[in-house]
Amino acid sequence: MNAKVKFGLYAGLLGCMVALAWSFNAAYHAPETPAWRGSVPTNGVSLGNPTASTNRAAALTNPPAGHASEAAEETTARKSSPRVGRLMGYGLAMFFTLVGLGVLIGNDVSRFLTNRIDVFIFNDDLEGVKDPEYEEAERVWASGQHLDAIQLMRDYLKRHPREQYVALRIAEIYETDLHNDLAAALEYEEVLKKRLPTERWGWAAIHLANIYSGKLNKTEQATALLRRIVDEYGQTAAAKKARERLGIPEPIAVPSPPPPPPEPTEEQSEPRPSNLPPGFRPK
DSSP states (O other), X not given: OOHHHHHHHHHXXXXXXXXXXXXXXXXXXXXXOOSOOOOOOOTTOOTTOHHHHHHHHHHHHSOOHHHHHHHHHHHHHHHHHHHHHHHHHHHHHHHHHHHHHHHXXXXXXXXXXXXXXXXXXXXXXXXXXXXXXXXXXXXXXXXXXXXXXXXXXXXXXXXXXXXTHHHHHHHHIIIIISOOHHHHHHHHHHHHTSOOXXXXXXXXXXXXXXXXXXXXXXXXXXXXXHHHHHHHSTTSHHHHXXXXXXXXXXXXXXXXXXXXXXXXXXXXXXXXXOOSOTTOOOO
């Protein structure tokens, strides 16, 4: 989602929440106004019989106790129902506004946590989540300015020393783009001094051994490095490649010996003497 659109949604939802909360508070504390005022009706009163008119007016003005309580409840319901309706409407609108805010906040939190987890995992594997500064260095490299790109990558690596994939990238540029095997070997040597995952260390060592045995013509150093891979990282795929280069056969998995048979118990070792006749044995 675009940052401007997201900011607009946040601002709109927060504004709606504030306005609805203010309206809810105002409706809750608003003075109650009677829906109607009682008056003595004059329709149907006989003008020629003042006594009947007086009795009718007294009956309407002073109803019996039961009728008075019912009239009071009806009046309260009529007076309170409009305000309760408004409060329920404001509350429902506030609920949906809060749900919208929760969706936005949950989306941002999940994205943040996912990004942090990716940074933690991929930096340990030396793949890395690319930073805009690093992307600028890659853009400079793509334009053909290899030395400038290397300098930008070095500056980035000084600020982020854990991201050793940048050092591997520098060695790769020296080897493939600038064809400077000596500089590439020096970069790989510095990388191998770091604490790397075993597979990553092994393959970086294989690259360095290839450079040693290639144009640098350092066969002894290449052989020593291959033997180090076999001895220290023998379970990795790089060690298998190193054994192929050295002509060392793959180790044969020796099956584990079967467990020894259980020792016989005292009852099984020697039969106890018995005084029973032949053919009989103790229970």
